[in-house]
Amino acid sequence: MPLILLIAALCGLRYFEVWRFATLSWWWIGGLMVFAFIWFEFLEPLLGLDKRKAHNEDEKRRRARVAQEFGTKK
Numbered sequence: 001m002p003l004i005l006l007i008a009a010l011c012g013l014r015y016f017e018v019w020r021f022a023t024l025s026w027w028w029i030g031g032l033m034v035f036a037f038i039w040f041e042f043l044e045p046l047l048g049l050d051k052r053k054a055h056n057e058d059e060k061r062r063r064a065r066v067a068q069e070f071g072t073k074k
Contacts, residue, residue: 003032003035003036003039004036006032007029007032007033007036010024010028010029010032011029014026014029
């Protein structure tokens with residue numbers, strides 16, 4: 001997600017020609033977009049990071065449900 005925010009910020013700064021970003025080539029921003037696409041579409045699923053995040057969220061919900069049911073806090 002920080003990568004997407006960085007790309008959006010760079011696009012805005014380059015478009016409005018702010019400070020040193022006015023001379024930044026669009027190719028650098030396009031390269032970051034290609035890198036983000038490759039990361040989110042191929043590398044993240046290959047490494048299992050997408051499923052690990054979903055598993056951690058499910059585990060948190062399960063613990064909250066158990067704590068609510070039995071009145072314990074962990």
